[in-house]
Amino acid sequence: MEDIRFTPGLLPPEAEALRAEVRTFIADHLKGYPGVKRAKSWSGADPEFSKAMGARGWIGMTWPQEYGGGGRSFLERYVVLEEMLAAGAPVSAHWVADRQSGPLLLKFGTEEQRRKYIPAITRGESYFCIGMSEPNSGSDLASIRTRAEKTADGWRINGQKIWTSKAHTAHHMIALVRTQPQDPKDRHAGLSQFLIDMKETKGVTIRPIRNMAGEQMFNEVFFEDAEVPADALVGTEGGGWGQVTTELAFERSGPERYLSSYQLLFELVREIGADAGPAEAAGIGRLAAHLSTLRQMSISIATMLESGETPNLAAAIVKELGVAYEQDMPGKAHDIAGISPRMGGGDFDQVMAYMTMAARSFSLRGGTREIMRGIIARGLGLR
Numbered sequence: 001m002e003d004i005r006f007t008p009g010l011l012p013p014e015a016e017a018l019r020a021e022v023r024t025f026i027a028d029h030l031k032g033y034p035g036v037k038r039a040k041s042w043s044g045a046d047p048e049f050s051k052a053m054g055a056r057g058w059i060g061m062t063w064p065q066e067y068g069g070g071g072r073s074f075l076e077r078y079v080v081l082e083e084m085l086a087a088g089a090p091v092s093a094h095w096v097a098d099r100q101s102g103p104l105l106l107k108f109g110t111e112e113q114r115r116k117y118i119p120a121i122t123r124g125e126s127y128f129c130i131g132m133s134e135p136n137s138g139s140d141l142a143s144i145r146t147r148a149e150k151t152a153d154g155w156r157i158n159g160q161k162i163w164t165s166k167a168h169t170a171h172h173m174i175a176l177v178r179t180q181p182q183d184p185k186d187r188h189a190g191l192s193q194f195l196i197d198m199k200e201t202k203g204v205t206i207r208p209i210r211n212m213a214g215e216q217m218f219n220e221v222f223f224e225d226a227e228v229p230a231d232a233l234v235g236t237e238g239g240g241w242g243q244v245t246t247e248l249a250f251e252r253s254g255p256e257r258y259l260s261s262y263q264l265l266f267e268l269v270r271e272i273g274a275d276a277g278p279a280e281a282a283g284i285g286r287l288a289a290h291l292s293t294l295r296q297m298s299i300s301i302a303t304m305l306e307s308g309e310t311p312n313l314a315a316a317i318v319k320e321l322g323v324a325y326e327q328d329m330p331g332k333a334h335d336i337a338g339i340s341p342r343m344g345g346g347d348f349d350q351v352m353a354y355m356t357m358a359a360r361s362f363s364l365r366g367g368t369r370e371i372m373r374g375i376i377a378r379g380l381g382l383r
Contacts, residue, residue, distance in 0.1 A: 004313050004379065008296065009303030015075045022083040025056065030089060035347035038088025039263040039354050042256050043217050045169065046090035047124075053084075053091070054124030059098045063106060067114055068122035074306040078255065078299065085259040092166060097121045099254070101128035101174055104193075104247045108235035113195065117172070129198070131161040131175030131221060132244065140371075141244065142187035146177040146223065148194060154229040155179075155194065157203075160222050167219040168206050170198050176244050179237055191240035194232045201226050212357035245312075254302075257322035258294040260362055261329035264355045265291070268333045271348040283336035287329070294322055313379035320372040323363045330356040 029052060030038075037044060053059055061077040063069025084091050102121045105113055120126035137143045146159025157177060167173065173196045180190030198204060203226035209218040235243045265287055272280050297318050304311045333352055334340060341356040342349050363369045377383045 004317070006297050006300040006314060007303070009075075009299045011075050011079060011299065012073070015073065015079045018076055018079050019083060022058075022080055023087075025052075026083060026087045026089060030087060033088070034350075035088075035263060035267055036350040036354055037090070039351045039358075040090070040092075040215075041085055041088055041260045041263065042095050043092050043215070043358075044088065044090035045092035045166070047093050049090050050094040050124035052124070053094070054122055057122075059094055059124050060102055060118065060122035063102060063118065063122065067106070068119035070122075074302050075299075078302045082255045082259070082295075085255050086262055088263050093127050093169065094121065094124050096130060096166065096170075097126060097128040100130065100247050101172075104174060104243065105195075105234065107246065108193075108239075108243050110231070112231065113234070117195075126172070127166065127170045129164050129167045129170035129173045130247075131164055131167075131173045131177075131196070133161065133163045135160060135162050141176060142191075142241070144176060144178060144191070146175070148177045148179050148192065148228075150179075151227065154227060154232060157194065157196070157223040157226040157228060160220065162218075162220050163209070164219045164221050165217055167198065167221050168208065168216060172196060173198055173221070174234060174247075176240050179240075188241035190238055191244070192237050193234040193240045193243055194228055195234050196226070196228055196232065201228060203227070211361045213354055215358070217361065246310075255295070255298055257319050258291060258298065258325055261326040261355055261359060262291075264329050264333055264351050267348040267351045268337060271337055271339075280336055283332065287332060290325055294318065294325060297321075313376065316372050316375045316379070320369060320376065323369060323372075326362050327359045330359055 029049060057070045058080050060068060061070040061072045061080065062074055065071045098121065102118055105117055117126060132141055134144045134146060146161065148155040148157045159177065161175065175194050175196055176191055177194060178190055179192040183189050203224045205222040207220045208216040209220060210216055269284060301311050301314055301318060330352060341353040343353050
């Protein structure tokens with residue numbers, strides 16, 4: 001049984017001092033930004049906004065300065081993310097690169113890869129996607145079948161990825177593929193990661209998977225004799241499983257795991273107004289209390305990351321609880337306000353309609369709820 005704890009954490013003065021600076025930046029750049037666009041949270045993209053964040057040093061904040069990073073703390077980064085997400089800022093373009101692709105390259109990449117890719121990420125000019133899930137595999141990464149075979153000049157990749165967030169806008173993908181036949185005795189062996197140029201590599205086809213709101217957040221990606229150079233290998237050949245589990249830990253505990261539906265809570269409070277009845281006040285109070293609890297759990301993990309710990313189990317718990325909260329929000333808002341989702345109308349109506357359609361897809365991001373519960377059960381010694 002793994003150690004599981006959420007030691008209360010506090011954001012230091014330098015992190016809180018940064019909050020006012022971020023709020024001023026957001027107010028200047030998102031003046032008049034409508035609520036229905038803010039509701040997209042970290043799935044909304046604006047390349048110019050990403051570049052503006054990069055110019056302020058708010059992408060790759062914790063990375064070494066020699067690669068263009070900010071050399072700042074995880075807790076300062078937490079404040080920037082929290083403010084951006086609470087405001088519904090369009091951060092999607094650089095999101096995956098900042099959250100996990102950059103850290104993965106810093107940890108496992110070659111010096112050449114770091115110097116080639118990291119600075120462009122910190123400037124908000126280079127976008128990444130993650131090639132993990134495959135058809136008929138669900139979130140069982142050990143069962144993937146996409147293969148890479150050695151060639152005279154590098155590797156040839158054949159296979160398919162699915163549920164690939166923002167593949168259609170990404171410049172690069174870091175894909176997990178098989179470089180050796182599956183070993184029944186060790187399903188995790190023989191996996192490797194490759195850095196694939198999504199714009200220049202021949203044999204790469206992207207097809208959209210639209211959610212109920214009509215958005216192309218997810219995609220299918222097909223590789224048909226896609227040739228990549230030898231230096232596209234990330235880390236060690238056959239070491240992909242350990243690398244990808246490290247990568248997944250980067251994406252399961254941040255404020256994005258409970259703030260995706262925040263705009264609806266904001267609009268609900270504004271819709272109900274100061275004259276809320278006892279039932280309405282109690283309903284909003286429960287949502288706010290739950291949000292506060294998730295925030296404290298997430299900050300606790302951020303403080304552990306700052307101290308060099310790897311709280312994978314705690315991160316999985318935050319991800320699971322956060323998704324439940326986010327997906328329950330439209331139903332709770334309906335019950336409290338007594339208003340059904342409807343298109344048109346004011347900000348509350350539009351945001352509620354959008355969140356009702358979009359929230360179902362939230363549990364696909366970063367591992368399904370079934371997978372998260374399996375991880376938690378193993379960590380607790382229940383399976």
